[in-house]
Amino acid sequence: APNSNYSETQLKDRLYHYIVNNVPVYGYGTRSLMLSLIGFCNQYATKNLSEMINKTLAIGHAQLSKEVILLSQVEETLEKLSNSYQLLLITKGDLMEQNRKVAESGLSPYFKYIRVLDEKDSQSYQSFFDEVDIDVKELVMVGNSYKSDILPIEEIGGHAVFIPYESTWVFEHAQKKDSDRIFERARISEVPVLIEAIKHQIGSKKL
Numbered sequence: 001a002p003n004s005n006y007s008e009t010q011l012k013d014r015l016y017h018y019i020v021n022n023v024p025v026y027g028y029g030t031r032s033l034m035l036s037l038i039g040f041c042n043q044y045a046t047k048n049l050s051e052m053i054n055k056t057l058a059i060g061h062a063q064l065s066k067e068v069i070l071l072s073q074v075e076e077t078l079e080k081l082s083n084s085y086q087l088l089l090i091t092k093g094d095l096m097e098q099n100r101k102v103a104e105s106g107l108s109p110y111f112k113y114i115r116v117l118d119e120k121d122s123q124s125y126q127s128f129f130d131e132v133d134i135d136v137k138e139l140v141m142v143g144n145s146y147k148s149d150i151l152p153i154e155e156i157g158g159h160a161v162f163i164p165y166e167s168t169w170v171f172e173h174a175q176k177k178d179s180d181r182i183f184e185r186a187r188i189s190e191v192p193v194l195i196e197a198i199k200h201q202i203g204s205k206k207l
Helices: 008-026 030-044 049-064 074-082 095-105 122-131 146-155 188-202
Strands: 088-092 113-117 140-143 159-162 182-184
Touching: 008 030, 030 049, 074 188, 088 095, 095 113, 113 122, 122 146, 140 146, 140 188, 146 159, 159 188
Parallel strands: 088 113, 140 159, 159 182
Antiparallel strands: none
8 A cells, every 4th residue: 555546445445356357368376366466566556666566476486386285184085085986176277386286285196087177167167077978966066165166066956065264265255055955064074974965865876
């Protein structure tokens, strides 16, 4: 705010809309966010522009090389599920950035398919499932974004388990929906038991 004619509150509101408007062009990911932040600084800063851009680049570089640390019980749960089910890892964003995270996580062996989508919406999901010959009615999505992981899957006929995370990007917030195909659990370790219950509910052994 000291480097602009606008207050901090005004800048936050403008920054939100600036980033959202750039998503169709830049996509998601740290590199895309850096482009938006640099463009925003260029448009609104009244002084110290070079310093602000350098800080943005430094933050972005640190994020792109940040160590991948798994959340508690993630690997144990994936190992357990992979013994009985076919697992898919679906994410969105910058291909290079996401592939690095997957590789460094060490979780690749648990998944039959790993796909980085440009957008996680019902159409993109359905196209991917058609490509790999998966019936969405026999699928359970587990994720922490209600907007990207839960609602689109429920919309095309699948089941979804929402696991809230302490810090979720504001763009991923969405109004919760009352549906018998949407569940919520506090920890990923609760998922295997839930999936067994869902399997019996839909009468399928192909989840």
